Amino acid sequence: MQHREAPPSASRRAVVVSPNSRMLAELGPLLQVHLQGVQTSQIANYPSPRDIPGGMGGGASHLVFLDVVSDRDQALQLLGEMSRLGPHIQVIALLAGNDPDFILRCLRAGAVDFLVQPFSGDQIEAAMTKLARLQPTAEGPVKQLAKIYAVMPAKGACGATTIACNLAFQWKRLGAKKILLADLDPLTGTLSFLLKIKSIYSFLDTLQRAHELDDDLWNAMVTPVQGVDVLLAPEIMVEATQDLRDPTPILDYARHIYDVIVLDTSTVYGDWNLNQARQANELLLVTTNELPALQAAQRALSYLDTNRIGRWKIRLIVNRYHRDVGLSREVIGTALHTDVFEILPSDYEAVQRALMDGKPTPANTSFGKGIMQLADRLGGRTDTAKKSSGLGGLLGLFTKTSKSPG
Template sequence: MIRAIIISPSPTTIRQLEASLAGTGEPIELAKEYTRYPTSEELTRVINGLAANVIFLDLDNPTASSRILEAIAHLPSHPALVAIHNSTTGIVEAMRHGIRDYLIAPFDQPMVNSCVKLLQGILDPKNGYQPTESGTKIITFMPAKPGAGASTVALNTCAALAVRQRTLLVDADPFNGQLAFMLKQDNSFSVRHALERAAELDEDVWDKMVRSFGQLDVLSGEDYLGAHAAAAAPLRRVLDFARAYYDVVACDLPGSLDETAQIVLQQSAKIVLVATPDVASLRLAYCKLHLLDGLGCAKKVTLVLNRTNARAEFRKVDVERSLGLPVACDVPAHNSAVHRALVEGKPVREWAPRFQNFAAQLAGRPAEAAKPRYRRRFLQFFSIGRSASAPVALLGDGRK
């Protein structure tokens, strides 16, 4: 499928091209539109993040277009280029830059149809084209049942991911979004505002909506959106915009698998299913796995077992056996630590090493080896002046 970026300083030209591309009746996704010429660094990041395979470039500004063409030439996988211009002089400019495909505004529909057919042939894997995957990883967190702690797991995992990667956490729960409350953040700008302005998002608008939490960016929800539940198309536009600027985009989804959730799940590289060790949660986790299998997403699922303790109805091995999945991370119950974290608006610090290792798993990095805990022997408690960095075991007769 064609996944295109349009670059033109003329909004009229962009609207005309959009209409002509829609008139072809072919599956074309407009991933990004620029009414300015982006910097080389920004365009490179956007192309890699969105895995764009076609660029429609207006040659109205020869200097800016040359800079963009030079940036594209240095990419490992070059997207197909189509020059657009409002006069025939653009044809000469396109040929000078080695671009063979061009369209002249106002666009002739048969010409646009031919151009799209040609692009589909170029992008067909049968003809040797190697599609590139997005450089941004989408990770989805969802509960087996409401109240399983998926938002808490998402926040602590993303805080650990953000230490090494540019990470965004999106509260996509339209009815019970908790992230703003958990982080003590002002949600005067939320995911609802991003959805309403999905078609006109830019860096300035985005900066007003996103809140920074340490190294983590958060697009929080509202306490109750009601009728403003996210529609599939705007949410996809918001995620596409975010993929151009982050290494990891994480979505905190509700438990329901509606159309919007299904689109996010199918785009996700990893799906973190959070369950608790009780009958109701495990039964619903089994149902969720069955539904995810029907969507073709079963192989993406990573299981987190939350609120484990010695008195739980099921042990970790019982959960793995009943669900047929290994538990990638088990989180011990720690009510006082969770309460303190909520009051302070911070992640649970007692869980930090656990979530650092889990974040490493999701990112495909080797987990950090746990430092061996030094335990003093009985007689060492009576030693005086021992250096903590060089523990010495004293025997009863004073010999070392």
């Protein structure tokens, strides 16, 4: 059998990520034989997704053999983060058995190939041959996968849909060419009302026809509004919404054709919403500075922690902020053990006028300026967050009404 010498890129490194010691012991000797001349290392646990850019950034080429069976959810989060960093990171999924549905899910999430136990030299050689065919494409211009922002309310009536809607239109100003605004709230989605649009299709249709999605079918499913494609929720409640679990088929297809995706969600709770949170690059948790909303935010953060949605991706947004009513920014951050990422001012009249017109809130209003600043920060343009002062008795008032997360 012909063994491989150095890969096309001399700086390429191979990394095996697996908490399974038997899997590491089985694959390690094979890689030494079939990837001669390639620096290979092993990581015996799943690293935090936030550590991936630092460990694998900088342009160095990495070939990652990722165990996707020891913990599927955590592995898929890592796979998604690695694939979003660009073509210099190529991931081969390691599976314990032949599971076609899960293999397809891994490939859609960004894996370039897969190996199935028991591993063999033939499998590795076949994977390397496939990578060699892909190498010219990887070295040329490759479209980056879309960045996904999930906007989630801590409780109802916090204004999350208004934020999602306005935020999507901001990305045009920041240079994104293709933007998707998706209403994935199966029960109370209101984007169609806010934007004054209708469609005979909803995201349920994209789920049902995920296996046959192409450009023509997708374009029929979305409605263009001022340069943003909008995927609507169903107009009427249907029985299928009760069984929704995973939006991956929608997001896997969309992230390959858009630059930015903004998700309008219903809540943090349940499998459907948790899987949106897992797919998102950043999760915008929306609350207000009133006590009931903040207590709901505390519960939401605890629920996300329990379901291993990393705090590193959560951005706490305080909407309808009024400094004379409710808690201050500093108190909120201290009470929730989470920094407030952005505050959006209370601007009732401007928001209501925009909603009546079915348009984004104008940039010259207080809320419009706040949305612009939020988009700039998410896009990495500025970091101008201002902190308020005055913990005092208000913090004591909050801690009497809720318990800090353990």
